Amino acid sequence: MIPALSPDDWEAVRLTLGVAARAVGFGLPVAVAVAWVLARVQFPGRTLVNAVVHMPLVLPPVVTGWLLLITFGVRGPLGALLQEWFGVRLVFTTAGASLASAVMIFPVMVRAVRLSLEAADPGLEQAARTLGAGRLDRLFTIALPLAAPGIVVAAIIGYATCLGEFGAVITFAANIPGQTQTLPLAIYAALQSPGGEARAAALSMVAMVLAFAGLLLAEWIGRRLNAALGR
Amino acid sequence: MSLDISLRHRFVGVSLDIAFTAPSPGVTVVFGPSGAGKSTTLAAIAGLLRPDACRIAVDGTLLADTGSGIWLAPERRGVGLVFQDARLFPHMSVARNLRYGQRRAAPGPIAFDAVVDLLGIAALLDRRPHSLSGGERQRVAIGRALLAQPRLLLMDEPLASLDEARKAEILPFLIRLKTTLNLPVIYVTHAIEEVLRLADAMVMIEDGKVVASGPIADMAGRADLPLARRDDAGALVACTVAGHDTQRAMTRLAGLGTTFLVPLLDYAPGTALRVRIPAREVILAGKRPEAISVQNVLEGRVRRILAEASRHAMLVEVALPGGDLLSRVTPDAVFRLGLVEGGPVLALVKSTSIEVLAS
Numbered sequence: 001m002i003p004a005l006s007p008d009d010w011e012a013v014r015l016t017l018g019v020a021a022r023a024v025g026f027g028l029p030v031a032v033a034v035a036w037v038l039a040r041v042q043f044p045g046r047t048l049v050n051a052v053v054h055m056p057l058v059l060p061p062v063v064t065g066w067l068l069l070i071t072f073g074v075r076g077p078l079g080a081l082l083q084e085w086f087g088v089r090l091v092f093t094t095a096g097a098s099l100a101s102a103v104m105i106f107p108v109m110v111r112a113v114r115l116s117l118e119a120a121d122p123g124l125e126q127a128a129r130t131l132g133a134g135r136l137d138r139l140f141t142i143a144l145p146l147a148a149p150g151i152v153v154a155a156i157i158g159y160a161t162c163l164g165e166f167g168a169v170i171t172f173a174a175n176i177p178g179q180t181q182t183l184p185l186a187i188y189a190a191l192q193s194p195g196g197e198a199r200a201a202a203l204s205m206v207a208m209v210l211a212f213a214g215l216l217l218a219e220w221i222g223r224r225l226n227a228a229l230g231r
Numbered sequence: 232m233s234l235d236i237s238l239r240h241r242f243v244g245v246s247l248d249i250a251f252t253a254p255s256p257g258v259t260v261v262f263g264p265s266g267a268g269k270s271t272t273l274a275a276i277a278g279l280l281r282p283d284a285c286r287i288a289v290d291g292t293l294l295a296d297t298g299s300g301i302w303l304a305p306e307r308r309g310v311g312l313v314f315q316d317a318r319l320f321p322h323m324s325v326a327r328n329l330r331y332g333q334r335r336a337a338p339g340p341i342a343f344d345a346v347v348d349l350l351g352i353a354a355l356l357d358r359r360p361h362s363l364s365g366g367e368r369q370r371v372a373i374g375r376a377l378l379a380q381p382r383l384l385l386m387d388e389p390l391a392s393l394d395e396a397r398k399a400e401i402l403p404f405l406i407r408l409k410t411t412l413n414l415p416v417i418y419v420t421h422a423i424e425e426v427l428r429l430a431d432a433m434v435m436i437e438d439g440k441v442v443a444s445g446p447i448a449d450m451a452g453r454a455d456l457p458l459a460r461r462d463d464a465g466a467l468v469a470c471t472v473a474g475h476d477t478q479r480a481m482t483r484l485a486g487l488g489t490t491f492l493v494p495l496l497d498y499a500p501g502t503a504l505r506v507r508i509p510a511r512e513v514i515l516a517g518k519r520p521e522a523i524s525v526q527n528v529l530e531g532r533v534r535r536i537l538a539e540a541s542r543h544a545m546l547v548e549v550a551l552p553g554g555d556l557l558s559r560v561t562p563d564a565v566f567r568l569g570l571v572e573g574g575p576v577l578a579l580v581k582s583t584s585i586e587v588l589a590s
Contacts, residue, residue, distance in 0.1 A: 132309075132332055
């Protein structure tokens, strides 16, 4: 019923997995840092930062893509600098697809990490203080290890979400086979071309399997890590 | 050397105004009802809470002084704190918990193996905190605080969350710790048993104020302090074993400037002991009785007589050459004996009523 995947289809799957890996790899450390600041540091404008972080969650993805385009485009303020200093161009590239995906999953990851940072018993950090641990020391030896289940779950959910990013990616990185055409974009392209329904169905099956596996994995690892912490 | 603590802090509706001096080394028990401000005082000494004004000096080192703008962060104070709920790090083994403070401290006199041995936790080193019993957790927490080489150890009701059996399991370790380590300790509790066994000095706090403070023997022997209101009020006496009379199966103890006879003890002469003489066991007499089983007839003077209206009883402070005894008698007995403050009295103490607490 469903035809086997062509080499082009496999290329789209491979590209999707790579884009998602880069989006999580570069986005997660930033998400952890932002989550820690939002959870632990009192500063004026915290509400504003929190709102900005959550914007991609509520904006139409096309708008997020457009904002990226005018910021990181060749004539955008940051895009021009990147081009001039490093010779890096993000628009219409695989790196650009990764950036767009990272921005889209950023609020989800920040939220998950922040919740697990806030769930940790503040008494443990107090104990660490009386034992001579300064702020950064406590972050790396107490807060982050205790938030590890939340961080890992954030990474897996973020990765699974990346596999389905569409609007921001197509707006910022376009739909170039082999470069920026991820699974959802390939499915869309297949549906646009006459007789592409079978291909769309096959790719959709792959997308469903990947998403489901991601959810199961997140659940399983989260439980294992919590058990290791005695929770 | 000593600890000098003074702090003022105002919460919504409650204000704290505490000042006391404590011996170093030695165990100072901060005693008082819940909500009196005991834990807040400890948090301020540790630096976890910043009071409106304070001055905290340990053996001459200033940790905080509002007057000169000194405020050391908790991580730079070298003040160990044992919490009521242990607060072991759940993601580390017992051994890593123990070494957490040690790795961050300058090398000091307290050795890993010695602490593990003292607290009897050698068998637990590879375990995770969640697999330990409450008593084991608390012992590890004490060890972790000690290994950070603190200049001062604070203990916030370390036994409060444990049942009686677990308390009895840990108390001997605390007594060993007190005699082994030359460390100033401030110990918060509202359990009289811990006061009697551990305290060298006591600070009584009520409603955010110090009611009384001083050496434990002075505090226990005063009729006007909250300790004397208890059913088990009594004098706490520092003694040394003066000698044994094996024929009569008695031991002579020297203390309060006199000697007491108690049933034969298994301690070498010269051993320092702590005994408790309950007020309700001390009989008062006007003249020396004859043909009576009581072994200890002590001559003293009435220092003070306080009425205990709720009990229809009187508490009499009897001054002996080296300290006071407390006696609880009926008002009628005081009247019949014609006891007056400053007058002579004989205190009769049954040998078997003297509680010997190891020192």
